[in-house]
Amino acid sequence: MADAAPYEIPTSVLETLAPSARRLVLNRRGSTVWDVETRHGRFAAKLGYPIKATSEWEGQEWTALAPGREGAILQHLNRKHVSYGDWEHGTWNVQPWHRGNSLYDLWQPHRAEGASPEPDLGEALSCAEAVAALHATGWAHGDIQPAHLIISHGGTALIDLALAQGGAIPAAYDFSYRGCLVHYESPEISRSVLETGTATPTLAADVYALGASLFISATGLRHVAYPDDAGRKDQRQAIVDGPHQPVNVHGVLGKLIEAMLSPDPADRPTSAEVCKELSSGR
Template structure:
C-alpha cells in the first residue's frame, strides 16, 4: 500500500533541480517519484526513505538508499544525474524518459488477441536496451514491463537501483533483496528463499525480459501461483516450475520459450535474443 501522504520534494532536491513545475507520478512504500520541469529540461526526481514495519510487512532500510545507489550507477553509465542525501534517505534527479511502458503498449494484444499480435520490433527494441546495458558489464536486476519504456528512438531501461556490475559507495550500497517475483529467475528466487539475498546476473535479466514479454503479450504471469500468495510461496512456485506454456504465436513465442529456460545456461544471451528477433 502507498503512504497516504506522499513525501514532498526535500529542500536539497528543490535547490538542485530548481523546478518550474512538478507533478507526482509515483507514491509507493519507500519512494516517491516526481516529473519536474526546469529551465534546463524535463527530469525525474526520486526520493527514498525507509519502510516502517507493519503487521503485513517487515521494516526495510534499503529503500532509503535506492535513489542514491541508482544515481551512482547512472554516473558509471555516463548519464547526467545529480544525487545525494536528505534527512530520511537519498535522492536523485535524472533525465525524464519519454515513451510508453511495454505492458501499456501491448494492451491491444491482450484485449484483442485474435486480432492483434505483439510487434516483434518492440520486443527487439527492448532486447537491444538490455543487451546495451550488458555490453557495459552491468546486470539490471529488476527488469519488468514498467521499466521498459518504448519510445520513438528505441527503448530505455529505467529504475537501475538494483543493478550490479561496478563499485558503489558504501553509503549507498545494499545487498540485492530480490525483485518483483513475477520476473524473478528460478535461481534468484532460490537464493532469496535460502539466504534472503541474491546476486543479479545477465542470465536472470534474460529470464526477466522473457517473462516481461510473456505477461505483456498474454496478461499471464510466466509461473502460476495464487494472486494473494505470500512472497515465499510465490518464490517456491518459481523454483519448482514449470512455467506456463508460451502461447505466443510465431518466432517471438520460440524466443520467449528459450528465455524462460529453467537453468541460467539454458537461456540465450541478450545479444543472441537480439539476433533471433532480428531474423
C-alpha cells in the same frame, strides 16, 4: 498501501532544479517520485526513505538508500544530467525523464479478448537492445519488468537501475540484493532468496526476466501460475518448483520466449542472441 502524504522534494534540490511545474508520479513503500519541469528540460526526482513495518510486511531500510545507489550507478555509466545525495530520511537522485509507454501498456491491445498475441517484433527488439546495451557494459539490471522498459519513437529506455550490479558502489549507498518483483524472477534467483535471503543479479537472470516481461505483456499471464493472494515465499517456491506456463505466443517471439524462460541459465540465449533472433525474424 500508499503513504498518507508524499514527501516534498528537499529544498536544496528544488533550489538547484528551479522547477516551473512538478507532478507526483509515485508515492508508495519507501519511494516518492516527482516529474519535474525545468527550463533545462524534464527530470525525475526520486526520494527514498525506510519502509515502516506493518501487519502486511516487514520494515525495510534499503529503500532509503536506493535512489543514491541508482544515482551512483548512472554516473558510473556516464549518463548525463544525473545527481544524487542525502536528505533527512534517506537518499535522492535526479535524472532525465524518459517519455514513452511501458511495454505492458503498449501491448495492451494484444491482451484484449479475441486478439491474437502477436506483438510487433520491432518493439520487442527495441527492449532487447536496451538490455543488451546494459549487458555490454558488464552490468546486470536485476529488476527487469515491463514498467522499466519505456518505449518511444527513439527506442527503449531501460530505467530503475537501483538494484543493478556490475561495478563498484559507494559503501554508504550499497545494500544486499534480496530479489526483485517476483513476477519476473528466474528460478535460480528465487531459490537463492528462499535459501539465503539474498541473491546475485546476473545477465542470464535478466534474460529470464525479459522473457517473462514479454510474455506477460503479450498475454496477461505470469510466467509461473500461483494464486493472486500468495505470499512472496509461496510465489518464489512456485517459481522454483516450476514449470513455467505454456508459452502461447505465436511465431519467432514465442519460440524465443520459451528459450528465455529455460530453468537452466546455461540454456538461455544471451541478450545479444535475443537481439539477433528478433532481427532475423522481422
